[in-house]
Amino acid sequence: MEVERVQDISSSSLLTEAIPLEFIRSEKEQPAITTFRGPTPAIPVVDLSDPDEESVRRAVVKASEEWGLFQVVNHGIPTELIRRLQDVGRKFFELPSSEKESVAKPEDSKDIEGYGTKLQKDPEGKKAWVDHLFHRIWPPSCVNYRFWPKNPPEYREVNEEYAMHVKKLSETLLGILSEGLGLKREALQEGLGGEMAEYMMKINYYPPCPRPDLALGVPAHTDLSGITLLVPNEVPGLQVFKDDHWFDAEYIPSAVIVHIGDQILRLSNGRYKNVLHRTTVDKEKTRMSWPVFLEPPREKIVGPLPELTGDDNPPKFKPFAFKDYSYRKLNKLPLD
Ligand SMILES: O=C(O)CCC(=O)C(=O)O
Numbered sequence: 001m002e003v004e005r006v007q008d009i010s011s012s013s014l015l016t017e018a019i020p021l022e023f024i025r026s027e028k029e030q031p032a033i034t035t036f037r038g039p040t041p042a043i044p045v046v047d048l049s050d051p052d053e054e055s056v057r058r059a060v061v062k063a064s065e066e067w068g069l070f071q072v073v074n075h076g077i078p079t080e081l082i083r084r085l086q087d088v089g090r091k092f093f094e095l096p097s098s099e100k101e102s103v104a105k106p107e108d109s110k111d112i113e114g115y116g117t118k119l120q121k122d123p124e125g126k127k128a129w130v131d132h133l134f135h136r137i138w139p140p141s142c143v144n145y146r147f148w149p150k151n152p153p154e155y156r157e158v159n160e161e162y163a164m165h166v167k168k169l170s171e172t173l174l175g176i177l178s179e180g181l182g183l184k185r186e187a188l189q190e191g192l193g194g195e196m197a198e199y200m201m202k203i204n205y206y207p208p209c210p211r212p213d214l215a216l217g218v219p220a221h222t223d224l225s226g227i228t229l230l231v232p233n234e235v236p237g238l239q240v241f242k243d244d245h246w247f248d249a250e251y252i253p254s255a256v257i258v259h260i261g262d263q264i265l266r267l268s269n270g271r272y273k274n275v276l277h278r279t280t281v282d283k284e285k286t287r288m289s290w291p292v293f294l295e296p297p298r299e300k301i302v303g304p305l306p307e308l309t310g311d312d313n314p315p316k317f318k319p320f321a322f323k324d325y326s327y328r329k330l331n332k333l334p335l336d
């Protein structure tokens, strides 16, 4: 069966200025109704020029406790590399459908790797205004080049270089977060599977939408990952739920945006928050984003680190193998 891509729906919707009913959110979710238009709190900014500086370490810990979200500047990933990453990703999505479909997620695949469109509608029967491409970028034993675009030709080289940088930056952040819990530097990384932790690249492609007031890109969620390191293109659209409101997240163009995901919430026994977020779409422009999800291997059991629990601090979460946690969350089964 041919899968309908949002990119193609966008092209025809721009002509009629109408969108299919399944993309129109209920009033509880419509961005025009639910976005807070008062003063917007600024997302914490962390300058990582000197990651050993005490004030920097405190800022990472505080933002993770209070927001589960922050943006990092002077993060060590060259601006030029980010520009090239965005360039090869954009070029892939601009290829003819037949080329994109050559790396499509196979219909019978249980894994998420490949070019795709979320087929599953959410409980209200609504669809997300976004197409995506998923593929692992680290460790090498988990990389399947079958799902990496062949074009543009520099796609592979750029993504391999980005993988090295993203790994280094996440290890720095996890080290700070571990020590913020009073643990050794490696504690959270080990909790996510150590050297076997997987780095999953996702490219989100949000084509123009004639009704950005009614539709959503990615609906409200927390990430399944340990942490997520994301670079967006220049089109705004990330929203964060904080103090009972949805806010537009305003970010610095060259920053890397860090989300704390479910697995760090659970390993830290609730000390670090998993941020609830969603994305809006634009009437004329294509928004894109490149999150990398740092995830435990499928079989890795993740629960509160034993050093953090005791008689006066009982575990707040039940341990699950990552594959079982993901399955249960996706299928809305109980997690306690
Ligand atoms: O596009 C964004 O800024 C966020 C995307 C996102 O939350 C996700 O893919 O999990």
Ligand SMILES: [Fe+2]
Pocket (backbone or CB within 6 Å): 221, 222, 223, 277
């Ligand atoms: Fe997300």
